[in-house]
Amino acid sequence: MTAILTYAFKNLPTTSKWALRFSIRPLSCSSQLRAAAAVQTKTKKTLTKPNIRNIVVVDGVRTPFLLSGTSYKDLMPHDLARAALTGLLHRTSVPKEVVDYIIFGTVIQEVKTSNVAREAALGAGFSDKTPAHTVTMACISANQAMTTGVGLIASGQCDVVVAGGVELMSDIPIRHSRKMRKLMLDLNKAKSVGQRLSLISKFRLNFLAPELPAVAEFSTSETMGHSADRLAAAFAVSRLEQDEYALRSHSLAKKAQDEGLLSDVVPFKVPGKDTVTKDNGIRPSSLEQMAKLKPAFIKPYGTVTAANSSFLTDGASAMLIMAEEKALAMGYKPKAYLRDFMYVSQDPKDQLLLGPTYATPKVLEKAGLTLNDIDAFEFHEAFSGQILANFKAMDSDWFAQNYMGRKTKGHAMIVEAYPK
């Protein structure tokens, strides 16, 4: 899940476009940026915030994203994270002692490497003097890693941060039952043979029943797919609409892959196996084929299927973010500014997957932007029914008034903007 979100950032094309529009051919990156900002003030608002440092993305890389249970299945999460980190080192040639801090996001933690950021960084050859920590916030964990980095730089704590995300759904921690764990811990403490024997005599076969990590939300006991299906129904998103949108996503991804546009992917040599060079989950199908699938969660009449949902993914990503002046001083040509971010949360039962609806208008307003200022939105979500429901929610005055405390809808244009 996270893996899909890990590379949430796309290069914001705005700077260069505006620069071109106003025929300013910059000599250096810094002048380009400054000029663009200066020009913007005349027509649009500046995005630079007073007294806050500009923060930039120098570069980012990721391993190919694979269906879980395929080539990465024998690895551990920190192996993937390490691959992303070495890829980043290679791509940016950043001297390792410059990196002030490393942060990774992950959803399901491998208990052996609970601070996976640190384990991966050490293995990847970063300085052992560079602190690292791991964050978790469900599917948005990697974004949390990134914005944590933004916070560290903005507050002056750091100048250079590596942020990333990793998920290995091929292997998840399955635990002994609580009864068995208690028995094992008590056995550890037992001093005499007699004590041990008496403890062992308490063993029952049902102690061996394993405990799986929760796929369902703890608060509602509902799985995400189930929630997505209900959300799609609440917004009357049809099965066909979902399949069409999923087909569109897969087709566009395929096109990008074929045209070599996925420049963030770094090949990964899996020990004992072939080198993985590209994502293996991009599989455009046909609407007819997709229509044949049975619903995956609400059986037998739901609309969310394996074909219109994202797959369970193994993968990792890493990116180098810096204070602008540091990046420029080091001679980098940044790819993007990190201007603003917004986290929202809602009712975990009925609005679990409605984050984009709430966050989009808020973050635009916070940044002083309107829809017209944005050329491309990128939403990372797991179910096409879900994102379509979000579009419909954003397009609804009724929803805005009754649930978002707004006078008018979030942003109708988004719906119009997405080509069918």
Place this chain on the structure above:
Amino acid sequence: GYICRNFTESSALLTRTHINYGVKGDVAVIRINSPNSKVNTLNKELHSEFIEVMNEIWASDQIRSAVLISSKPGCFIAGADINMLAACKTPQEVTQISQEAQRTFEKLEKSTKPVVAAISGSCLGGGLELAVSCQYRIATKDRKTVLGTPEVLLGILPGAGGTQRLPKMVGVPAAFDMMLTGRNIRADRAKKMGLVDQLVEPLGPGLKPPEERTIEYLEEVAITFAKGLADKKISPKRDKGLVEKLTAYAMTIPFVRQQVYKKVEEKVRKQTKGLYPAPLKIIDVSLTQYSHFSHISFLYKFGELAMTKESKALMGLYHGQVLCKKNKFGAPQKDVKHLAILGAGLMGAGIAQVSVDKGLKTMLKDATLTGLGRGQQQVFKGLNDKVKKKALTSFERDSIFSNLTGQLDYQGFEKADMVIEAVFEDLSLKHRVLKEVEAVIPDHCVFASNTSALPISEIAAVSKRPEKVIGMHYFSPVDKMQLLEIITTEKTSKDASASAVAVGLKQGKVIIVVKDGPGFYTTRCLAPMMSEVIRILQEGVDPKKLDSLTTSFGFPVGAATLVDEVGVDVAKHVAEDLGKAFGERFGGGNPELLTQMVSKGFLGRKSGKGFYIYQEGVKNKNLNSDMDSILASLKIPPKSEVSSDEDIQFRLVTRFVNEAVMCLQEGILATPAEGDIGAVFGLGFPPCLGGPFRFVDLYGAQKLVDRLKKYEAAYGKQFTPCQLLADHANSPNKKFYQ
């Protein structure tokens, strides 16, 4: 109109009031929506419109299947119209109603065009019988959606084929459980039982309000299933498990079947003590129908049942309950959001439990940390038991429990909208806390006293703002007992009353509002009966015998056991207080009996000894042999002319009833209905008798007065019939319920 109807659906919509339908593709969507009512009930108009609609659907070439759905959120069909049944004067009339419904449902069951019942909200009684006659059932999986056959609670039986179809659908044991207990079954359970075929999860907010869209969605899903059934892509038959198949097979063997029915009947007889005819009739009817469906005998039994006193009593209670679920004072000016409870004892914690789970922010204050801890644990355990029964999730339990703040001081009382004190029953203590509380609470805050006998006006005497002081008498255990007796004094303001009733209703209580006076209504009725209990014991009747006499009259708990449960010290306290207030009329038994018991530490269940001995884990309780000497020392000779089993029962009941009628006469009670509800739900007055007032009506005031006079001759004033009762005896047309 007729010509139009042939051409368009929308005009059909205009001609009917309860049911209309539209056609989507080849599926007819039948919508039930009774006008001017929150619920749909099966009445004559709805029934005839349903037949009309079905005939049109069966006749139409365009329509291949149908969906039956209600337009009312929270209600599919709540059952047959009780007023329609109550209005019937003869068994034949009832029989006819049932017969018509039977015929319709049979036709529906045999429909060649599949009909899918899309159930959202209550689907009870006749509503469920209609649903099980359909070919397929889809229900919304929410808390409001419940299925059940509550007829037995009204003293009747499922009269439209439920006794026949349910055993075949869910198996004999489950069907009996439903029909004999009348319990509500939640949708997910119904799915497991095979009562419904599919579940639909309720939706959250979308492009419309959640309830509205959920019903739409239910309809959409039902339509796809209706199509699937018509196309034979979906089978209406459910896969039964091995156990289910085996039981179903076993039930086809007449010998096994008879044995099973016999067992059930024995159990029912033991539980109802023969006081309730309906459950036995249900078993009887169900047995004869299992192999062949015999209309006539069955229908007649239904008609008969509806005419019984028991049924009238139970239906009366139903109506009373509906009445006592309303706030006659209107909405209070300010909603109570923050509640404070003083005293974390059994009552205080109980009140806290029923408050926090309704979302009230509740401060529970006690004087000591151990007392407070005990109370908090009681609330937690109450919630956790619900988790064990899967009525709550552990997450819901935790977030509900967060509504409770435990404290030893008055911190935060400045936010309190209402304070309910449940401290020890001692006037000076109550005065002290009242003064302490009034120093910290805001002006609008209501002060309610949970006391079973102390007059509220005496408690309010030290108040700076007596208009805000009111009595809220809860019954133990608070989370199980439905009744709340609210006591208003002369000075209590209407808004304070409205507030108290609103809080009580929120807590899920059935509420009677009575005037202030010693013992209010409930305690006052119980006291003379308790005095008689003591006299009967003094006369040498064994507590076990007394218990069996009272339970066989219909009381849920025997009279001696009741004293043990309430607490001998409490009983003594009340007897003394009310004895002082009412004098001779409350005499009879010698209060010395209770005094001696208290001095020996026989306080009832809580001390382990009372009339009985209570031991942890021992189910059959034994008599406390140490009581023999006390009883022997206070023994009085029985009077043989009034000591038959029946006389003993009536001595108890007539004193109760006479006092109840006197409460109405004195204006303590506003209505007989409240008196009946209070007696049945608070004191366990036999439900089959419908409460003291219904009992007077059904048994006959004259007969009752005759009995009272007979006992008066033996014992004196305690049995003198009150004026109102005498009036009713003198004019046979006078009834408490017209």
